[in-house]
Structures are given as C-alpha cells and as structure tokens.
Amino acid sequence: MSLGKPVEKLTAREVLLGQSSSSTKRPFPSDKTSSSSNVERPLKIPTLPGPTRYWDGVVKLTYVTGFTGPNFIRFEDIVQRNGVKKAVLTAMVVSTDWIEQQFPASANICIVLHGRPAMSRQMSSNRIFIMPPMKDDKFGVFHPKLMLLVHESSLRVVIGSANLEPYDYKDLENVVFIQDFPLLKTKPLDSKTQLKPFAREIYDLLGHMQVPSSVQAELFKYDFSRAKAHIVASVSGVFEGDQYSRYGHARLAKVIKELGAADPNRPPQVEMQTSSLGGLNVSYLNELYRSFSGIEPYANGSKPPRQTKSGTLPPIDVIYPTTDTVNDSRLGPPGASTICLNTSSWRKPTFPKQVMCDAISHRPGTLMHSKYIVTTLKSNKTTPSSSSSSKSDDTTATNNKELKGWVYCGSHNATMAAWGKLSISKDTKKPKMAINNWELGVVIPLYEDSDIPVTYRRPPPRYKPSQNAWTQDMSW
Structure with a gap:
C-alpha cells in the first residue's frame, strides 16, 4: 500500500509518471429471482440495470x-x-x-x-x-x-x-x-x-x-x-475592480447573497472542516465570516467594512484532527501525510485555538481529506418577502420552503492561499483579491428535507486543554 509521497518532494516528471496499485473491481450482482409455482412459465432473462x-x-x-x-x-x-x-x-x-x-x-x-x-x-x-x-x-x-x-x-x-x-x-x-x-x-x-x-x-x-x-x-x-449547485472557484492571480468578486471568498459571498442567505437578522453559525490549515488569525476569520454571511464589502462602490474589534471571534468552528485522533487512526501518522499544519503556525500566540474542534469520522479510525463548510441560519419566524432582490430563481421556486443554511464541499481548505485575501489596491484604489491557489467547490442550499452527508461527527467536539492539532513541518 502506497501512502503517497509528500507534496514538496514531487517533481513534474513524477507527477506525470506516478505509479500506483490497481483498483478493486466491484462485485457482479447476483440474480435472486425465484418462483415457487409449478406452472411452466417463459424463462425470464434477468436484465442488468443501466448505469x-x-x-x-x-x-x-x-x-x-x-x-x-x-x-x-x-x-x-x-x-x-x-x-x-x-x-x-x-x-x-x-x-x-x-x-x-x-x-x-x-x-x-x-x-x-x-x-x-x-x-x-x-x-x-x-x-x-x-x-x-x-x-x-x-x-x-x-x-x-x-x-x-x-x-x-x-x-x-x-x-x-x-x-x-x-x-x-x-x-x-x-x-x-x-x-x-x-x-x-x-x-x-x-x-x-x-x-x-x-x-x-x-x-x-x-x-x-x-x-x-x-x-x-x-x-x-x-x-x-x-x-x-453553485460553482465557487479560486484562480491563482490578482483580480481588481469589477473582477475582484469572480473568485475566492468574494465569489462565495456573491453566491450566498444569490441564495437569499444574506440576512443580518439570521447570522450564520459556521462549521469549517479542513485537511490543511495555514497561519489563521482572528482578523482573517472575520474576513471569511463576512463572506459566509453574504456581505460583499465593495459592492456598488460601497466603503470598506469597519475592522472588527481586536480579539472578537466570529461564530466559526474549525474542524481539524488532533494529534490523538491521527495517532489512533487505522493508518496512524504515516496516513496523515496530506493533513497539514506547520508546527510554527500552531504555536503562534495569534492562532485562534478557541475555535478548534476535533475531526472524528463516522467511519471509526478513518482520516479525512474532505473540505466542508456547513452553515446554519437562525430560524426565521416570519414569512420571507417574495420581493427580495437577493434571491435567485431556483430559491424562489422551492415551494416557499425556509432556507436553513447552505453547504460547501470541494477542494478549498481553510487557508488564505485557497480563499484569497481581500484589500484595496494602493495604486488604483480599487478592491483587489489576491489568491495563491487554484481551487474548486460547490455550494448547495440547505432545507429541512435536505439530505447531504458529511464526513465528521456533529456537533464536533472542541479540543481539550491538553490536546494539540496534528502538525508537521512542510515546505510549500
């Protein structure tokens, strides 16, 4: 069993010529048709279901x-x-x-x-x-x-x-x-x-x-x-002016607004499950939370948002495995080569450890490489106005069901490299989104009857004082 080579050691040639073991074939379905009657009947030829x-x-x-x-x-x-x-x-x-x-x-x-x-x-x-x-x-x-x-x-x-x-x-x-x-x-x-x-x-x-x-x-x-679903992508690059909201978390904010989930009376509670973490801090968590709330800070020429009071954490739980969870997993630490957080980042005094929750799988001992954002909105006791301009056609056509939240799944980890950093260009004085990575995911609205599986146990358990996040020193 190959557990994969650390990313930083991959060369372009190895990426192109990487080798692996063959896959396991799916068992062929058996025919369970039987008859208890003695009456002679035409032979029924079982037909296999289509794809x-x-x-x-x-x-x-x-x-x-x-x-x-x-x-x-x-x-x-x-x-x-x-x-x-x-x-x-x-x-x-x-x-x-x-x-x-x-x-x-x-x-x-x-x-x-x-x-x-x-x-x-x-x-x-x-x-x-x-x-x-x-x-x-x-x-x-x-x-x-x-x-x-x-x-x-x-x-x-x-x-x-x-x-x-x-x-x-x-x-x-x-x-x-x-x-x-x-x-x-x-x-x-x-x-x-x-x-x-x-x-x-x-x-x-x-x-x-x-x-x-x-x-x-x-x-x-x-x-x-x-x-x-609604597409949310990140493209490696810098996007200014009218293009700033095409990608990254600014694109996510636009999608949330289109869903009709940008309601200041229904602030979102967020679970963000990730397999990699960067140098998180309170300021960037608040930047993300504004987008998770559907706030487009520079839409229609509006002024930048006021800075959140230093130290105020948004209602975001970050779900990432503890060292205990990795050590106790079926594959142990060798199986966590693609689960990444630098030790130096974890030890920084600015890292918001208060938001950390353990990633416990429904499949015991299994580690997660998935990336989710599960967002729930406070219940809306009043009937939403049908004239809301922020609702998309597919939302208004959902039999007036109350929107409970939304789910993101895809490749974006909980990092600035993935979601991008929003600022104002010093040269053009226009909004600017700078993104290091290419990423892709989807956003799906969440209703009472939605059935969307997640990899981790909910509610996720918060880290105990004695627990640390799984870390390893990697050079990207």
Missing part, C-alpha cells in the same frame, strides 16, 4: 476499505469506465498508471495537474497533459478536483476533494458532488453567453487552465437547466 445517473445532483462520500453504505461511492462507479468517450480530469496529484486502468484506452483524456513551469504536452493522440500558470514561481498550488466525463448521451460533472490516486479513494475520506446532464434536444449552443451559470463558470475556469477550445466547447452540447 446510475444523478439527474438532480447528489453529494457522496468516497469509499473507504472495510466500510459500506448508501452514501459511499467507489471511483469505478463514478467513472463508469465502459461508457466513457472523453474526459477532463484535474487534481493536484495524478497517478497516471492508475488512471489508465480506470479509463478505456480509446477515450480522449485531458489531464490538468500541478507543476512548474506552466506547460501543455500532447503525450499521445488522445492524451494531453496541462500544467496551468501560477501567480508566481514560489507560492501556491493547482488544487481543484474536477472531472467532466462524457458518455454516449450525457455529461457527468464531478467536483470534490480527492486527488486522482487510489489512496484518496480507498484509505482517506473524501467528498464528491456528482450531477449528470443530458444532451440538448436542439443543436449545440453557439457561445458561452448561452450557457447556464453553472456551466459558464466551468467554461471560464477551463479557459484559465488553458485547455484546448474544443474541450471547452463540449459544454455547448448539454442541458444544464437542472443544475443543483
């Missing part, structure tokens, strides 16, 4: 060896190998040998992964590898986990937290959002302006990744009218 399609979107947890359940899904069942014609695969780390085992050799595959310098290379007639540009030569990683899986008559979109290697789909807990989209009943669209918002965000992200235009154009063939 599962998630037309309304679903959140699943990745399979972990030794555990079964309706909310768990294997990589093989996500991909559905026999029907794949084309695929776009993105991740920080890609095990190419393993991927070749999971996809037919005839499929056209575009793989986008982390590496420097930026490059694009045609490895064979139907395999292309791309390493997108970064904001600078030292900081940041390409970290989004996106799969576009083209089948005969549908497109499967998968957005999650797992790298493309067997370790992330067998040993660690990860999360995936999956939705299938049918072919349009009409001819393909002519341009991205005709795409629904969900597809348009993906189209733009692929453009920033510098994938071939033919890959982007594949989105023009499908009907995205039933898209369940």
Whole structure:
C-alpha cells in the first residue's frame, strides 16, 4: 500500500509518471429471482440495470476499505469506465498508471495537474497533459478536483476533494458532488453567453487552465437547466475592480447573497472542516465570516467594512484532527501525510485555538481529506418577502420552503492561499483579491428535507486543554 509521497518532494516528471496499485473491481450482482409455482412459465432473462445517473445532483462520500453504505461511492462507479468517450480530469496529484486502468484506452483524456513551469504536452493522440500558470514561481498550488466525463448521451460533472490516486479513494475520506446532464434536444449552443451559470463558470475556469477550445466547447452540447449547485472557484492571480468578486471568498459571498442567505437578522453559525490549515488569525476569520454571511464589502462602490474589534471571534468552528485522533487512526501518522499544519503556525500566540474542534469520522479510525463548510441560519419566524432582490430563481421556486443554511464541499481548505485575501489596491484604489491557489467547490442550499452527508461527527467536539492539532513541518 502506497501512502503517497509528500507534496514538496514531487517533481513534474513524477507527477506525470506516478505509479500506483490497481483498483478493486466491484462485485457482479447476483440474480435472486425465484418462483415457487409449478406452472411452466417463459424463462425470464434477468436484465442488468443501466448505469446510475444523478439527474438532480447528489453529494457522496468516497469509499473507504472495510466500510459500506448508501452514501459511499467507489471511483469505478463514478467513472463508469465502459461508457466513457472523453474526459477532463484535474487534481493536484495524478497517478497516471492508475488512471489508465480506470479509463478505456480509446477515450480522449485531458489531464490538468500541478507543476512548474506552466506547460501543455500532447503525450499521445488522445492524451494531453496541462500544467496551468501560477501567480508566481514560489507560492501556491493547482488544487481543484474536477472531472467532466462524457458518455454516449450525457455529461457527468464531478467536483470534490480527492486527488486522482487510489489512496484518496480507498484509505482517506473524501467528498464528491456528482450531477449528470443530458444532451440538448436542439443543436449545440453557439457561445458561452448561452450557457447556464453553472456551466459558464466551468467554461471560464477551463479557459484559465488553458485547455484546448474544443474541450471547452463540449459544454455547448448539454442541458444544464437542472443544475443543483453553485460553482465557487479560486484562480491563482490578482483580480481588481469589477473582477475582484469572480473568485475566492468574494465569489462565495456573491453566491450566498444569490441564495437569499444574506440576512443580518439570521447570522450564520459556521462549521469549517479542513485537511490543511495555514497561519489563521482572528482578523482573517472575520474576513471569511463576512463572506459566509453574504456581505460583499465593495459592492456598488460601497466603503470598506469597519475592522472588527481586536480579539472578537466570529461564530466559526474549525474542524481539524488532533494529534490523538491521527495517532489512533487505522493508518496512524504515516496516513496523515496530506493533513497539514506547520508546527510554527500552531504555536503562534495569534492562532485562534478557541475555535478548534476535533475531526472524528463516522467511519471509526478513518482520516479525512474532505473540505466542508456547513452553515446554519437562525430560524426565521416570519414569512420571507417574495420581493427580495437577493434571491435567485431556483430559491424562489422551492415551494416557499425556509432556507436553513447552505453547504460547501470541494477542494478549498481553510487557508488564505485557497480563499484569497481581500484589500484595496494602493495604486488604483480599487478592491483587489489576491489568491495563491487554484481551487474548486460547490455550494448547495440547505432545507429541512435536505439530505447531504458529511464526513465528521456533529456537533464536533472542541479540543481539550491538553490536546494539540496534528502538525508537521512542510515546505510549500
């Protein structure tokens, strides 16, 4: 069993040529049909069910060896190998040998992964590898986990937290959002302006990744009218003026406002589960919380928000494993190579240890590589006004059900590198969002009847005074 190589030791060549063990095949279903009648009947030939399609979107947890359940899904069942014609695969780390085992050799595959310098290379007639540009030569990683899986008559979109290697789909807990989209009943669209918002965000992200235009154009063939989720992406770069809210936590704030969740009378209570932590401090937690509340600080030329009183913590619980949890896990410390917090960051007096909660899995002894934000709103006793301009069409059409909150899942860890830093440009005096990483996730509204699985036990237990966060010294 390979537990993976530390990220800082990966070379571009190793990323492209990474090796891994083969996957476990799913058992073939048995025929349990029987008859107690003596009357001769025509022989019934059992028909195998067709491939599962998630037309309304679903959140699943990745399979972990030794555990079964309706909310768990294997990589093989996500991909559905026999029907794949084309695929776009993105991740920080890609095990190419393993991927070749999971996809037919005839499929056209575009793989986008982390590496420097930026490059694009045609490895064979139907395999292309791309390493997108970064904001600078030292900081940041390409970290989004996106799969576009083209089948005969549908497109499967998968957005999650797992790298493309067997370790992330067998040993660690990860999360995936999956939705299938049918072919349009009409001819393909002519341009991205005709795409629904969900597809348009993906189209733009692929453009920033510098994938071939033919890959982007594949989105023009499908009907995205039933898209369940809202896309939130981060792109490595600096975005000023009107572009500042396109990515990072400023984009999240815009989505929250569109959902109708930006209500000052219903302040959110936030759980933020992460597998990596940076140098958190109270100021940045408050910056994030404003976006979690749907506050766009510079919208319509408004002035910057007042600084929160020093030391005032927002209602955010950060869920990250203690050293005890890692030591007691099934794989122990060697299995936590991708769970990261520098010792020096943890020991800083400015680190807000009061918000820390332990990451305890529903699957005993399993460590999490997932990333969640679970936000709940205070109950609204009055009927919300139908004239609210902040509500999106899909929200107002939900039978007037009360919005209870929202859930984010994807690749964003609880770090400034992932979500970005908002400021005012000294030169242009315009709002500026600076982001080191590439990231991708989805936001889904939460209602009373919503059924969205999470990896960790809720409510998460707060750290005891004697407990410390799992730390390791890594150079990025």
